[in-house]
Amino acid sequence: MSDFTSSFWPMFITVISLAGIFGCALLLWITSKIKASSPNGDNTNGHVWDENLREMNNPLPRWWVWMFIITIVFSLFYFAAYPALGSYAGKLGWSQAGQYEQEVAAANKALAPLYAEFAAMTPEALATNERAKAIGERLFMNNCAQCHGSDAHGSRGFPNLTDNDWIHGGDPEKIKATITNGRVGMMPPMAAAVGTEDDVQNVANYVLSLSNSTHDAARAALGKEKFAVCAACHGADGKGNQAIGALNLTDNIWLHGAGEAAIIKRINAGITNQMPAQASKFTPEQIHVLAAYVWGLSNNAGAVSMASETAQ
């Protein structure tokens, strides 16, 4: 495969490469035929600088000439074996991408026993395993921290992963599904369904009242009735629905901004928020380790034992 759009460049590369090699060989051949003359017969070429500095005509050692010849022969084999001549792929079929894939495959092979060990462990056990945590942390730093932040606390539009408030579900299997397939959270513009501008503001104040945030109580009371259209997704109590990714409105965590103005904007304009699927970037074992790490961010070892006690 050629990286050039014009077929001129592969030809150009081929021509200057071959011409260069041929030129070196020619120069070597020509110079081996020349005899240098020494005008004074004293092995100097007659040039004198700085009063008495004379240039000697000492011959080049023959082994040095052999190195030139070896270099030329080597380069011809090299040209045949590797993609050196324009778009010619080379007999060895080597490519940068191929070498990268080889190295990744070798690294994966070396890590396979470790990942096999991790795959056999439960996410809860992995979350307390120091080696798994270290690998999970590196996977997170290199792949997740760009959006969710180095400390995993997220920011506006990017969920905080440490607060135990889960949009699509927070058990390890759900986290695994989120990483593997990504998620799309979609809220349609609701202004028309809610009613007038005033109605929208009332509903916004009702939403604020759910988490005891600063709100206008009178407007909130008026908005309660109109909230019915929101309840379809967010639930009658406003606690959201993890199955469809509807946010919990009662916990004072505001993914898309806190306060009346931000909420009015969301009701009017809606929002589509997406986490891209990561399946093509990771092996299932890596996702297993990463999911356990993310789960462990909000479920420390103490929480695990408490949870299991409660279950009993």
Added chain:
Amino acid sequence: MTTKSPTESTDKSDTASEPVIINLYAAADKIYPRSTFGFFTKWRWVMIWLTQIVFYGIPWLEWGQRQALLFDLEARRFYIFKLVLYPQDLIYLTGILIISALSLFLFTAVAGRLWCGYTCPQTVYTEIFLWIESKIEGDRAARMKLDGADMSGKKLLKKGGKHFVWIAFALWTGFTFVGYFSPIRELAASVSSWSLGPWETFWICFYGFATYGNAGFMREQVCKYMCPYARFQSAMFDDDTLIVTYDEKRGEPRGKASRKADLDTSKQGACVDCSLCVQVCPTGIDIRKGLQYECIGCGACADVCDTVMDKVGYERGLIKYSTQNAINNGWSHHQMLQRIVRPRVLIYTAILMLLVVTLLTSLWLRTSFRVDVVRDRGVMARLAEGGMLENVYRLQIMNATESVQHYQLSASGMPQLVIQSDVAEADNTVTVSPAASRWIPLRLQIPDGSAKSGSHPIEFVVKSTEGNEQVSEKSVFLVPR
């Protein structure tokens, strides 16, 4: 073409008018240096022993639980006795290289190519290989005779024996070299159990082959045609530089003089033209032609000439360490040595001392850990619980000690600045393993609205609990509009 012998070159009346045709490429003539004894030879062997004891011995030294000098390329940690260096400490390597270069300048300005003659691995290994060669094949004449003789059982035995010892020595050299990068005791165990890794095998053989080829076969060809130092060292010379010189005034006209002849009354010079100075020369030159770029300043010719002078009953020092000025002006030894103290030497010495002191001071003041701050770029700033405005950072803390260390993090530069980290222990302290580096994600918070929008310079201060040292790193806190 005619090859002119050194003595003929002074007399060129018969060929001056005719140009001589010289082939551009020529086979190199093998040089058979005769062994020497004397002052300079003794010093060469002292330097050979010194450099080789250091080279072969150092990897076997232990420091605590590890090798004292180990360059662990895979882990990117460089252990030099007490020091643990990171790739970030490259400046020290730069410093050492500059100091080495300046030392070379200084020594060369004072006494010519001391480095070449006494310490350069190329010369040192050539000397060792020559010694092995002369022990097995005999001295110059015997070697020349052996090379000229037809192949026989005896010749095969001698040649084979020599190459066997050479290769064994070269492989030991390769093994030692790799031992600087891969723990030498484990390496020795892998060698004895035939379980060397492919790269270790390659580098042992490669370095062994380089030693065998360069010291056994290439020898002076390396100095004459490959070495850049050989060429630029002459730029450090001046007329007061001590060099191996032939006292032409005293020596010429050369010739076989009667031992009884009084040099003052006869027209003969002191040089008896025995050509021993040419025979002992490892680069095959005739020192009597004056200073040449091939001369590595080993002093073998001076040693051998002194023994000849002793034999014929003349004063020693026809070939000696002297300076161009001393020879031309007939200075005494004392006058010549006085000129060592001259501006060039003083300036080199001053710069060298300055650099050495700077390097040592910098190593002395070096903290036992390093800190890098990386501000999260994905998020400028964000609102957090309690009306706080947050910026996110990652601190990389590199522990350059060999024990577990605790570091206390703090930040300053804005009023009411709070530091928070999910991975920190009590009192914002973090733990870093020995000779390891760790990334610490953390947040800085200020009350929202307490600073005007824009970039505010702040500073992280990391204090080591054990070492009682502290490192400050600058960063910025961004407040959005």
